[in-house]
Amino acid sequence: MSIPTIVVERLNKTFGHRQVLEDVSFEITPGDIVALIGPSGSGKSTLMRHLVGLTCCNRHTGGRVSLLGREVQASGRIKRASRGQRCRVGYIFQQFNLVNRLSVLTNVLIGQLGRMPRLRALSGRFSQEEKQRALECLARVGLEGMAYQRANTLSGGQQQRVAIARVLMQDADVILADEPIASLDPRSAREVMEILQRIHAEDGRTVVITLHQVDIARRYCHRAIALKDGRLYFDGKTSELTDARLSTLYENAGLDELRSGAQPDLPSPTREPAHAQPAVAAHV
Numbered sequence: 001m002s003i004p005t006i007v008v009e010r011l012n013k014t015f016g017h018r019q020v021l022e023d024v025s026f027e028i029t030p031g032d033i034v035a036l037i038g039p040s041g042s043g044k045s046t047l048m049r050h051l052v053g054l055t056c057c058n059r060h061t062g063g064r065v066s067l068l069g070r071e072v073q074a075s076g077r078i079k080r081a082s083r084g085q086r087c088r089v090g091y092i093f094q095q096f097n098l099v100n101r102l103s104v105l106t107n108v109l110i111g112q113l114g115r116m117p118r119l120r121a122l123s124g125r126f127s128q129e130e131k132q133r134a135l136e137c138l139a140r141v142g143l144e145g146m147a148y149q150r151a152n153t154l155s156g157g158q159q160q161r162v163a164i165a166r167v168l169m170q171d172a173d174v175i176l177a178d179e180p181i182a183s184l185d186p187r188s189a190r191e192v193m194e195i196l197q198r199i200h201a202e203d204g205r206t207v208v209i210t211l212h213q214v215d216i217a218r219r220y221c222h223r224a225i226a227l228k229d230g231r232l233y234f235d236g237k238t239s240e241l242t243d244a245r246l247s248t249l250y251e252n253a254g255l256d257e258l259r260s261g262a263q264p265d266l267p268s269p270t271r272e273p274a275h276a277q278p279a280v281a282a283h284v
Contacts, residue, residue, distance in 0.1 A: 003069045005030045005174060005206040006051060011063035013046055013055070013230075020046050022230045023063075028208065033200040035217035035238065036210040038227035039250055044210045047227065048178045051208075052089050053078045068173060087114035090167030092177040096159040100152035104143065104162050107151050108134040111169030137168040141195055157188025164195055175199070177209040181216070193220045214246055 006028040013021040021043045028034055036044050049055035050065055052072065057063055059076030066072060068088055071079050090111075098107045109126050112134075126134075138144045141161040151159060160180055167175055177196060181189035193209075197220045200207045211217045217224055218238045226234035226241075228249055234241070 002030050004028060004066075005032070005068060006208070007064070007066040008047075008051075009064040011047070011050060011065065012058045012061055013043075013050065014058055020230050021050075021057075021227075024227070024230070024232050025063075026225055026232065026235050028206060030206055031200070031204045032223060033197065033207045033221050034209070035221035035224045036208060036227070037212070037214065037217055037224055037249075038233065040212075042227040043230040044227055045178055048091075048176055048208070048210060051176060052086055052091060087170065088173045090170050090172030090175045092160070092163050092167060092175065092180050094179040094182050096156070096163050098151040098159055098162060100150065102151060103148050104138065104151055104154065105131065105134055105147040107162055108137055108165045108169050111137075111166040114170065134165075134169055137165040138162075140168060140199075141165045142191075155188070157184050157191060160184065160188070160192050161195060164192070164199070168199070172205070174206045175208070177207070179210050179212070182212060189216070196220070214241060214250075217241070 004027040006026075008027070009025050011021050011024040012019070024043075024047065036047065038044055046055060050057060050073070051067060053065075056073055056078055057065070057076055062074070062076045064071065064074040067085050070085055072085060073079060099110070109130060112126065112130055135144055135147060138147055141164050143158060143161055143165065146154065146158070151162065154162065163180075175196070180196070181192050184192065193216060196207055196209065199205055209217075209221065211221075218241060221238055223236065224234065224238045224241055225232070226249055233249055234245060
């Protein structure tokens with residue numbers, strides 16, 4: 001019996017007087033592709049950040065998170081071993097988190113930093129073999145011809161594909177994508193989802209994706225975990241996401257728009273407490 005890739009046990013998180021996550025528990029098996037869905041403010045992004053120890057659960061009553069067989073945090077404390085786990089987890093942000101002044105190739109190479117000797121990583125010296133592998137990662141997302149362009153010359157969809165290539169360069173066992181298509185047009189969103197699905201199928205990597213669009217979750221993911229008001233509302237096959245369940249989940253959120261695949265508005269600053277994101281997110 002294989003060890004679960006991700007284990008969340010009775011996870012609780014409070015910001016001030018607001019309970020953002022309440023007794024959330026689930027397991028994700030190796031090689032699964034999971035959509036994390038729910039209305040704005042349901043706690044999806046906060047949950048994702050807990051999985052890699054970027055956010056810490058409540059003290060004493062916070063619960064526990066394990067990743068790849070090792071505890072990341074428990075009862076309000078980040079475990080020291082979690083730092084070593086982070087190089088095995090690729091985190092894809094909604095706003096790409098590329099270094100705009102650097103070339104596309106260099107942005108992909110940044111994914112290697114967590115696996116390099118410290119002195120060489122600090123100096124940013126990459127071998128020819130590493131550069132060749134970065135080009136191969138770009139080829140997998142269809143952008144090898146743009147390797148030497150500055151990152152800020154690319155469209156949003158292209159930048160997100162570079163972020164995926166960076167995760168491939170990192171050789172991450174787990175890919176966490178936090179609303180990776182929320183700011184993209186429908187065509188770019190489809191390309192990004194097809195790439196993530198292909199990586200899952202070809203490499204057997206565990207992929208967790210937060211999504212607003214229910215139809216996209218159904219099309220690309222085998223399983224869905226739904227949060228509502230910080231609690232676990234649904235955990236099962238995406239084919240079991242009936243209209244009745246979705247109507248209850250999104251009762252005030254415009255279900256027709258979510259089912260149509262239309263792009264939602266970007267979250268407002270009051271949706272969840274803001275967190276500063278690092279300038280480079282290849283090795284979180």
